[in-house]
Structures are given as C-alpha cells and as structure tokens.
Amino acid sequence: MEHSSLAGRIFRGVALSLILIFFMFPIVWIFLMSFQSNDQILRIPPRILFEPTLANYEALISGQLRTAAGNLQISFMRNLFNSVVLSSAAVLLALLLGVPAAYAFARFKFRLGETIAFTLLSFRFAPPLLVLLPLSLYYQELGLNDTYFGIVWVYQLIALPLILWIVRGYFEDISPDIEHAYRLAGHSWREAFTRIAVPLAGPGIAAAGLLSFIFCWNNFVFALILASADKQPVTVGALAFVTASGIQYGQIAAAIVLSVTPTLLLALYAQRYLVEGLSLGAVKG
Amino acid sequence: MSMVQLLQTNAQAAPAKPRPRVRLLPYLLSLPALLVCVAILVPFVTAAVYSLQRYRLNLPYLRGFIGAGNYIDFLSDPAFWNTLQISITYTAVTVVVELLLGLGIALLLRRPSRFHNAVSIMLLLPLMTAPAIAALMWKLMTNPSFGILSYLVSLFGVTDFKWASDPSSALFTVVLVDVWVYTPFIMILLLAGLRSLPRQPFEAAALDGVPASFVFFRITLPMLAPYIITASLFRLLDSIQQFDIIYAMTQGGPGDRLMVFQVQAYLEFFQYTNVGRSAALLMILWLITNILSNIFIKNWLRLRARAHGHA
Numbered sequence: 001m002e003h004s005s006l007a008g009r010i011f012r013g014v015a016l017s018l019i020l021i022f023f024m025f026p027i028v029w030i031f032l033m034s035f036q037s038n039d040q041i042l043r044i045p046p047r048i049l050f051e052p053t054l055a056n057y058e059a060l061i062s063g064q065l066r067t068a069a070g071n072l073q074i075s076f077m078r079n080l081f082n083s084v085v086l087s088s089a090a091v092l093l094a095l096l097l098g099v100p101a102a103y104a105f106a107r108f109k110f111r112l113g114e115t116i117a118f119t120l121l122s123f124r125f126a127p128p129l130l131v132l133l134p135l136s137l138y139y140q141e142l143g144l145n146d147t148y149f150g151i152v153w154v155y156q157l158i159a160l161p162l163i164l165w166i167v168r169g170y171f172e173d174i175s176p177d178i179e180h181a182y183r184l185a186g187h188s189w190r191e192a193f194t195r196i197a198v199p200l201a202g203p204g205i206a207a208a209g210l211l212s213f214i215f216c217w218n219n220f221v222f223a224l225i226l227a228s229a230d231k232q233p234v235t236v237g238a239l240a241f242v243t244a245s246g247i248q249y250g251q252i253a254a255a256i257v258l259s260v261t262p263t264l265l266l267a268l269y270a271q272r273y274l275v276e277g278l279s280l281g282a283v284k285g
Numbered sequence: 286m287s288m289v290q291l292l293q294t295n296a297q298a299a300p301a302k303p304r305p306r307v308r309l310l311p312y313l314l315s316l317p318a319l320l321v322c323v324a325i326l327v328p329f330v331t332a333a334v335y336s337l338q339r340y341r342l343n344l345p346y347l348r349g350f351i352g353a354g355n356y357i358d359f360l361s362d363p364a365f366w367n368t369l370q371i372s373i374t375y376t377a378v379t380v381v382v383e384l385l386l387g388l389g390i391a392l393l394l395r396r397p398s399r400f401h402n403a404v405s406i407m408l409l410l411p412l413m414t415a416p417a418i419a420a421l422m423w424k425l426m427t428n429p430s431f432g433i434l435s436y437l438v439s440l441f442g443v444t445d446f447k448w449a450s451d452p453s454s455a456l457f458t459v460v461l462v463d464v465w466v467y468t469p470f471i472m473i474l475l476l477a478g479l480r481s482l483p484r485q486p487f488e489a490a491a492l493d494g495v496p497a498s499f500v501f502f503r504i505t506l507p508m509l510a511p512y513i514i515t516a517s518l519f520r521l522l523d524s525i526q527q528f529d530i531i532y533a534m535t536q537g538g539p540g541d542r543l544m545v546f547q548v549q550a551y552l553e554f555f556q557y558t559n560v561g562r563s564a565a566l567l568m569i570l571w572l573i574t575n576i577l578s579n580i581f582i583k584n585w586l587r588l589r590a591r592a593h594g595h596a
Contacts, residue, residue, distance in 0.1 A: 129554075130567040164318065221529060239533055259415065260414050267410065279588070284475045
C-alpha cells in the first residue's frame with residue numbers, strides 16, 4: 001500500500017489528472033462561455049483565449065435580452081430572488097420545527113418520537129411526485145398553489161429529515177449530565193435547552209442548516225409543479241429561460257453560473273460537514 | 286392544568302423526585318414535526334386512493350372506483366414495461382459505474398495529504414450543482430453545432446454524434462451526466478469510511494509482506510462493506526427515481542427512450558391528465574423504493590451507531 005514504485009506514481013498522477021479534468025472541465029467551460037459573445041461561442045474550432053465580455057451578465061441583470069426575434073423581457077433576477085427567499089424561509093422554518101423535535105427524540109425515548117423520525121426518514125426516499133401530485137390538487141382547492149408559503153411548506157420534506165437526524169445525533173453526543181447539573185441549580189428545562197444544549201449542538205445545527213439550504217436551492221421538481229413563473233426558483237427558471245431565449249447561448253451560460261455560484265460557495269465553506277450531511281448523520285467526516 | 290403551569294411546575298420540581306408529568310414535554314416538542322408528517326401522509330394516502338380510481342382531469346364525470354384496474358392495465362401495456370425496463374437499466378448502469386469509479390477515486394485519495402484533500406473538495410462541486418442545472422451545462426457542451434464535446438469527438442472522426450437527441454446515445458448521455466453529478470457522493474462516503482478504518486490490520490499485513498491484491502480483497506473491501514452498501518443503496522434509491530436530469534435534458538425523449546418512472550408519471554398527470562394512471566405508476570415505484578429503503582435504513586442505523594461511538 002505504502003510503497004510507491006515509479007510506475008505506480010505515474011499511474012496515480014495520470015488517473016488523478018483525468019479525474020480532475022472530467023469533474024472540473026464542465027464548470028470551467030461554462031464559466032468561460034458566460035464571458036463570450038454568441039459569435040465567439042459558435043466559432044469552430046473553439047478557442048481558449050478570447051476577449052471576455054460582460055454583455056451576457058448585463059443582459060440578465062437588466063432583464064432585457066436581445067434575440068434574433070427582437071427584445072425579450074426575462075426576469076431571471078426574479079428567479080434568483082425567489083431562490084433566496086424560498087430556501088432561506090424553508091431552512092428557518094425547518095430549524096424552528098426540527099431542533100426542538102430533534103432534542104425531544106434525543107433526550108426522551110418515546111414511541112411516537114421514533115415513529116415520526118422514521119416516517120420522515122422513509123419519505124426522504126419515497127418518490128417526491130407521489131406526494132406532490134395529490135398535493136398540487138389540494139393546493140388548488142386551498143389556494144396555496146403558487147404561493148411562497150405553499151412551496152416553503154413542501155420544502156420541509158427536504159430540510160426537516162436532514163435537520164432532525166443530524167441535530168439529533170449532536171444532541172445524543174452531549175452528555176445529559178451537564179443539563180442535569182444546570183437543572184439542579186434551579187433552572188428550567190427551557191433554560192437548559194436554550195443555554196446549554198443548543199449552544200453545544202451549535203456546529204451541528206449550523207451545518208444542518210447550511211446543507212438544507214443547498215438542497216432546497218438545488219431542488220427542481222417541487223417548484224416545477226407548484227409554482228408559476230413569478231414564484232419559480234433558478235432551477236426551474238433556468239430551464240424556462242433556455243426555452244425562451246433559444247440560441248442566446250452566452251446568456252444561458254451566464255444564467256447557469258449565477259444559479260450555481262451560491263451553492264458552490266456555501267459547499268466550499270461547509271465542506272467539513274458535507275460527509276455527515278450527505279449521509280444524514282451516518283458517517284462522520 | 287394549563288401547559289404553562291405544567292412547564293413551571295416542572296421547572297420547580299426537584300430532579301430527584303419522580304416526575305410523571307414531564308412525559309408530555311417530548312410530545313409538545315415534536316408536535317410541529319408530527320404536523321409535517323401528517324401533511325405528507327395525507328397526500329400519500331390520497332395518491333393510493335387515486336390509483337384505484339378511473340380519474341381523468343379532463344373527464345371528471347367518468348371518475349369512479351375501478352379497484353386494481355389501473356394496475357391490471359399496466360400488465361398488457363408496452364409503455365409500462367418500457368418504463369420499467371428503462372428505469373432499471375438507468376439505475377443499474379449509474380449505480381455500478383458510480384460505485385466502481387467512486388471506490389477507485391477514494392482509494393487514490395486515501396492517504397490524507399493537502400493535495401488529496403484539495404482534490405476531494407474540488408470533486409464535491411459537481412455534487413453541489415443542482416442536477417437540473419448540471420443537465421443544462423451538459424446540454425450546452427453537447428450541442429451539435431458548437432458543443433465542445435461534439436467538437437472533441439469530431440476530432441476522432443465521429444462527425445455525427447447526436448448525444449441526447451439520438452435514441453441510440455440518449456441513455457449514454459444522461460448516464461454520463463448522472464455519473465458526473467453523483468460519483469463524488471460515493472467517493473466522499475467511501476473516503477470517509479476508508480480513513481476511519483483501524484490501522485493495525487494493514488500494518489500487520491505490510492509487516493508480513495502480504496500482496497496488495499490480497500490486502501484489498503480480504504481486508505479493505507470487507508471492512509469497507511458497510512459503507513459501500515449504505516452508499517450504493519442511497520444511490521439506488523435516488524437513481525430509480527431520477528427526474529431532474531432526464532426531464533431537463535430530454536423530457537423522457539427522444540420518443541420514449543428515457544421514459545423513467547417519475548417522468549412518465551409527470552407526463553401522465555400533466556399531459557394526459559390521467560391522475561389514476563399516474564398515481565398507480567407512482568405507487569408501484571413507491572413499493573420498489575419502500576423495500577429498498579427498509580434494507581437501507583437497517584444498514585444506515587448500524588453505520589450511524591458506529592459513528593456515534595456506540596456500535
């Protein structure tokens with residue numbers, strides 16, 4: 001395992017280079033494309049060196065797209081705004097609902113708690129359309145279709161199991177003795193919860209929150225079904241944008257860059273916790 | 286006694302005294318989570334009921350209970366068998382390729398070093414890209430007139446490769462996108478697993494001059510098995526339900542070449558407004574995922590207990 005012959009080292013070097021190229025190239029290429037005019041993009045053979053332009057981003061930000069058929073109004077910035085609102089609200093709600101529940105599941109062993117925890121977990125793996133399609137009919141009757149609240153509510157399907165199971169693990173790792181001692185000093189359980197348990201589980205709560213934000217942001221199918229144009233997040237908006245703008249490839253690339261940058265930056269920031277989040281708390285990084 | 290009073294009494298009670306009333310607290314704390322649970326279960330039961338009905342949105346007066354009618358229709362419906370076959374093929378190919386590739390990369394990055402850690406962090410970026418957006422990225426790269434990948438294959442003499450728009454290469458193309466997005470998932474779980482393995486067996490094997498292949502098949506793989514099983518089941522469960530990549534890439538086309546379960550169910554609902562059929566399709570998918578997820582949860586709990594130090 002540890003001995004490294006020359007052939008072995010060359011093999012490793014080549015293999016790692018190929019892997020890096022395969023996984024990094026699409027991101028780099030689309031990023032470069034977003035700074036090119038359509039003429040530059042359509043040039044064959046493609047060139048790595050080009051004169052960068054900000055026109056694509058300017059068009060997206062102003063919402064005025066020049067196409068062959070004339071000027072087109074597309075509010076991609078609106079989609080970006082929706083993504084921020086929907087994902088933040090969903091994570092806040094999930095933290096509010098999930099952290100106390102996670103605490104209850106960790107500290108008190110009770111049948112209903114286990115049932116809730118496992119139901120939410122098993123629906124993490126059920127087909128989302130199974131819940132979404134009937135829900136869209138209910139939403140139409142309740143007037144929740146195409147409302148921020150309606151979408152934030154179903155985003156709980158993504159965020160809540162994640163927060164519940166990760167934060168529960170953190171609470172379980174804290175010895176209850178500390179809280180008992182604090183309670184002995186005459187403090188209420190609520191003080192023990194907010195002043196002892198929550199701060200000690202802080203990193204876990206923050207990690208679960210960040211990850212839920214990323215997963216909500218990246219979700220596509222929920223808003224595809226429940227939101228119309230002015231409530232759609234970037235994932236759905238980008239697809240609609242491709243259909244509408246046709247051959248404005250530079251602008252499509254710029255829209256893609258704007259859509260993925262926030263989650264990629266957050267992921268880099270939270271990378272220490274990603275293993276744990278991705279495995280719903282089963283593997284620690 | 287009101288809730289507030291109850292909590293106050295609780296707070297004042299000496300911890301040594303037995304406190305039966307405290308049992309209410311966990312229920313109170315988990316009430317909101319319970320509410321979300323119910324909000325999921327109601328539409329789920331509704332879907333189960335719809336699947337037993339003749340229910341078309343465009344023909345509401347025909348609505349009625351038909352028992353297993355929708356399910357029985359599937360048996361003689363080539364479209365259903367096509368969906369089942371495509372879903373299984375897609376799942377099998379993606380999971381096998383991602384597992385082999387992910388395991389290979391994890392082994393390459395196994396030794397912790399600054400460079401290896403940097404590589405593993407970079408590989409997380411595809412995984413953190415929204416799958417629907419990833420599909421759009423690859424769509425731009427495989428565009429027949431200017432796509433860089435189309436250009437690259439043309440250098441090898443393949444001038445007419447149509448990627449996702451040709452029935453013969455469509456599956457290959459979406460699998461490629463799935464592999465790009467999700468291989469890092471397997472990689473990162475297995476890498477964490479590899480690095481958490483105890484060192485002694487490997488040191489003993491090195492001292493005894495045991496050949497590398499023996500170490501890999503007899504020590505590394507068996508010890509890594511719980512991680513491999515959990516990671517693969519995770520992917521299996523997500524892959525058989527793939528929607529985003531396929532929908533964003535081709536909407537199930539060309540023709541019905543990529544008509545996997547959820548895409549088919551989506552089109553049945555919104556294009557053909559056949560709610561009953563759509564629900565029946567999803568119930569069948571749910572049955573498959575439910576069996577898998579029960580196996581998964583067992584493995585996952587074992588791994589979780591290990592991570593929290595009470596194996």
